Amino acid sequence: MAVDLQxxxxxxxxxxxxIRIIRNLLKQLGFNDIDDAADGQEAYEKMKQRRxxxxxxxxxxxxxxxxxxxxxxxQDPALCKTPFxxxxxxxxxxxxxxxxxxxxxxxxxxxxxAQTLKGKIEAVFAD
Amino acid sequence: MEALEKIDLQNVxxxxxxNRNRTSEVSLNDVMRLAEVMADSLSEVVMETxxxxxxxxxxxxxxxxxxxxxxxxxxxxxxxxxxxxxxxQELDAIVNATEEATNTIMEAAESIMAADPSDIEAYQxxxxxxxxxxFEACAFQDITGQRISRVIxxxxxxxxxxSEFIEQVRLRPEEEVDEGPEETAEEKRARELILHGxxxxxxxxxxxxxxxxxx
Numbered sequence: 001m002a003v004d005l006q007x008x009x010x011x012x013x014x015x016x017x018x019i020r021i022i023r024n025l026l027k028q029l030g031f032n033d034i035d036d037a038a039d040g041q042e043a044y045e046k047m048k049q050r051r052x053x054x055x056x057x058x059x060x061x062x063x064x065x066x067x068x069x070x071x072x073x074x075q076d077p078a079l080c081k082t083p084f085x086x087x088x089x090x091x092x093x094x095x096x097x098x099x100x101x102x103x104x105x106x107x108x109x110x111x112x113x114a115q116t117l118k119g120k121i122e123a124v125f126a127d
Numbered sequence: 128m129e130a131l132e133k134i135d136l137q138n139v140x141x142x143x144x145x146n147r148n149r150t151s152e153v154s155l156n157d158v159m160r161l162a163e164v165m166a167d168s169l170s171e172v173v174m175e176t177x178x179x180x181x182x183x184x185x186x187x188x189x190x191x192x193x194x195x196x197x198x199x200x201x202x203x204x205x206x207x208x209x210x211x212x213x214x215x216q217e218l219d220a221i222v223n224a225t226e227e228a229t230n231t232i233m234e235a236a237e238s239i240m241a242a243d244p245s246d247i248e249a250y251q252x253x254x255x256x257x258x259x260x261x262f263e264a265c266a267f268q269d270i271t272g273q274r275i276s277r278v279i280x281x282x283x284x285x286x287x288x289x290s291e292f293i294e295q296v297r298l299r300p301e302e303e304v305d306e307g308p309e310e311t312a313e314e315k316r317a318r319e320l321i322l323h324g325x326x327x328x329x330x331x332x333x334x335x336x337x338x339x340x341x342x
Contacts, residue, residue, distance in 0.1 A: 017229050024237065065320050091331025092323050096340060107337050110325075116334065123341070 003125045007053025008033040012043040012069065013087075014061040018110075022056060022087070025114045029121070040064030044072055047079055054121065059088035059095065067099065074103040083124045087112065138164050155198070159191050166191075197295045201288050214281040217274040224267045224274075231264035 009031055011022045019036045026034055035052070037043035041064040043057065055073070057066035064072075066086060073079045086099050087108045096107055106120040142164045146157070166188045235257035242253040316322070325331075 020233055060322050067320055089325040090323055091326050093332050095321050096332060096337050098321055106341055109334050
């Protein structure tokens with residue numbers, strides 16, 4: 001995996017169980033510096049405090065969704081280059097197209113497995 | 128004037144007097160009851176003057192009685208006070224049970240991941256014990272399956288009664304179609320932020336299709 005395993009990763013999801021699953025999968029893939037946030041607002045605050053190498057975010061969260069976070073991050077000159085993967089149950093074509101248009105680097109539909117997550121992270125950093 | 132004198136207004140007056148001091152809102156039942164009292168009061172005079180109108184009045188009275196029966200069959204009180212709250216409680220219990228089981232399974236998996244494999248005997252004991260925990264936690268599926276069946280049964284109950292009611296009161300399609308209720312703040316948020324939630328099998332795009340889009 002031609003990816004920096006030391007980079008800090010921010011996992012954003014309102015379900016603690018999902019954060020725990022993604023955290024464990026990332027650990028299995030060799031990542032150790034993993035932070036988390038419960039919604040887009042908390043994630044954005046954390047991103048302003050610390051430079052993350054990758055953001056893995058859910059879409060449907062309150063009060064600020066992952067989609068809003070993505071748009072906010074892409075509009076922020078200091079954060080706009082941060083690789084961003086959407087991991088979500090939103091699997092309608094319009095969601096995927098909207099996320100791509102907003103600048104998402106990759107898109108994973110839940111439920112997913114470790115192999116898919118690994119493949120998408122590799123694809124993002126291969127670009 | 129002669130005809131008007133024959134109208135038995137006594138029942139109408141009594142009905143209105145009985146309800147004069149009521150503070151609650153007027154229900155559909157009240158309207159139907161008033162219509163019945165009015166129809167009874169007018170029946171004598173109408174029968175003497177226009178037989179055609181009499182028939183029409185009787186048909187209306189019959190329809191009112193029939194509609195009352197249909198409303199009774201809906202068992203609204205049973206739905207509102209028993210079946211719908213119970214279905215909500217079942218769904219809450221499902222959420223709690225799945226969360227509890229997931230946590231137990233994840234804790235077991237994390238214990239296995241963290242176990243030291245250098246001591247093979249101890250490692251094997253840890254793995255066996257945690258695998259048993261996982262098996263036990265999976266029992267939630269049986270109970271949640273039964274709970275889901277009860278929720279489905281409630282939804283079917285409501286569906287059957289509402290469908291039958293619509294059929295019996297002979298709602299015409301053009302009466303069913305209206306502008307719809309005003310969009311709620313929650314619906315507006317869902318529309319603007321493209322929140323659809325999980326799709327059923329075959330309805331959303333597959334991961335392969337998404338990969339082609341990003342390929």
